[in-house]
Every structure is written in structure tokens, then in C-alpha cells.
Amino acid sequence: MQSNTTCSDEETYQVRKLEITDKNKGFMELLHDEFQKICDSVSNDEFQKRFEELKSYGDDHVIGVIEDVASSKIVATGSVFIEKKFVRNCGKVGHIEDVVVDSSARGLQLGKKVVGFLADHARLTGCYKVILDCSADNKAFYEKCGFKEKEVQMVKFKLYDIFSHNFVGLKITHVQLQISLIIILLNALIITRFVI
């Protein structure tokens, strides 16, 4: 839908769609540093599989990235997927997700550029609106990008993820969590055996 564009006169930062080779340019590390949500154990095969899955959606799911051309490093990213509805006379809505800017590249308006790239994509595919969910702290940033506060985001985690979600800040992985749960269960069994 969109051709590659450069976002500075010096062509320092290139805004474009995600490419398969971006895994070697720090794409997963960028996500991991921002979300601390277990992005550090994705193999090349898993990455390729997910990349191909998303590619098969064509313009209905696009991941944008900004590459620092000098260092060949991905310094910003965000995704948009197009929801097809029956309301609004079979209208379409763009959902922006997972917007990240590398801490070393803050203050260069790259967040605004990647959000603009995604919002433009949604507009060009015929969406009547584009939405996203953000923390209260990031509201001011998205207002600068032309967004307005509308509703409340509600979430329901899987029971297993209620634990891991709460431990995300402590950088506890799924494997560590599984081991902890097994230890707790074994302790409970031992206590039950000796007490009852």
C-alpha cells in the first residue's frame, strides 16, 4: 500500500514495513526492552512462521519499522491491523498496537512518525477511524499525534497469565514461573501428607 519513505533530509531514518531480515537488526530486542514480555526466546523459525502468517494478511496487518540506516538498527516500530465490520455500512477500523521507540532514539519524533505511517496506512485502506489503547502516561503523546480520548480499555487475562503478567516487572520467564508453581504444588502435597 505504501512505498518506503525517508523521514529526514539526510535519509538517516527510513520508515518502512517490517522485513524478514529485521530480526537481525534488533527488532525483537526493541520489543523486549520496551514490553519486557518474553520476546527473547523467539527462534528464527518461529519468527519466520509468524512473519509469513502476518504477510498472508496483506494490507490487513502491517508492521511498520524505522531503521537507523547508519547503524542498520531498528529503532522504532508499531503495528496496525484492519478490522472489517458490519456496522458503518460494512466499515473498516484500524487498530494500532505495540508502538515502541528505542530509548537511545527518543526526542527525534520517531514515535510520531511511526504512528503517522500506521494511521496513513489505515486511512489508505479505507478505515473510517483508527484506534489504540495506551497508558494514561502516554495520552499526551497520542494527543499530539491527533488522537482523542474516547473509551475505557478492559482486559481479561488467562488464569496462567494473571500470574506471569503481574511478575513481568520482575523479569520472571514462563519457565521460571512453571518451576515456581511446581515447587509450590510439591510443598502443598508434602504439607498435606504430614499435617493431615
Add this chain to the structure above:
Amino acid sequence: MQSNTTCSDEETYQVRKLEITDKNKGFMELLHDEFQKICDSVSNDEFQKRFEELKSYGDDHVIGVIEDVASSKIVATGSVFIEKKFVRNCGKVGHIEDVVVDSSARGLQLGKKVVGFLADHARLTGCYKVILDCSADNKAFYEKCGFKEKEVQMVKFKLYDIFSHNFVGLKITHVQLQISLIIILLNALIITRFVI
């Protein structure tokens, strides 16, 4: 993914996926009554096209409905689509949208049933969480469904839709809006011609 289920002993209300014949069972009128967002001019061909598009996504986009078996009328609906991410080790998130219960069927827990149907679908397809956006007024309802408030939803409309969105409460259609804009433009032209 899910088989049809009944949600009362008397099999009065059937919870299931949307079928092509549901257009003749009041599905579009239900959406229109709730959202007042121009759902009243979708032809059979347009409905079929969108239905087939969504069907091609398989389990990645499901519309749930509740049919009042006695009257063959769709009295509740909601949709869920599955977003495939790179974060959370290539995790998946379910997005619930467009939940509606017919005003004549309120108080029967049908909203909770349709949300449960969609959340179960997300869980069964491997989503680590399911999210939705709602008005502050509907927060209490979703809390009863097991959801918790998390973030802020931000929205950006297309310029054209900024107008129509603001007029939605007045039940002004796109055609009426276009006529109004043409009249305003003509008036502006006449004023310009006589004043300047």
C-alpha cells in the same frame, strides 16, 4: 472451534456463530438500533461479501450471535478477532468488538453469555488475554464478565467522519450529511458572490 450451545434449559436462546441467513433474522437491525451507525443500507450482496471475507479468516475472526429460537430473531451479538503478535513469544490477543443485546431481551444475562462465548473462543485459540473498549457506563457490566480496567482508548477519525460521528446521535445519515454539506457550500458561494 466451538460447537453450537444452548444457554437455557428450555433451549430458548441459542448461542452460535453468525450464519449467512441471519441477515433475514434481524442481525443488521440489531446493530443499527444499538449503534445508529448507518447499518440500514447494506444490500444482500454487500452482506454476503463481508460475510465471506470474515469467514475466510476462519477462527481468527468470529461473530457470535444469540437467536431467540421461538421468534427466529437475533437478539444479541458480538465479535472477536485474534491478533497475532511478536511480543509474548509470538503471543495472540483476542479483541472483542460490537457487543449488542436487543432492548427487548435485556435482563436475561444474554450480554454476559455472548461475551463469554467470545472470550472462550479467544482462550481456545490460545490468546493470553482478551481485551475490549467500552464506555464508562458499561464498565460495571464488563467487570461482572471478569474484565478489569487497564488503559485508555484513543481514537482518530477521518475528517469526513468527524462530522458524521458527531451527528450520529441525531440519526443523520451519510446521504443527509452530504446534502447538508453541499447546501453549506452553495450558500458560501452565493454569499461570496454578493458580498465580495
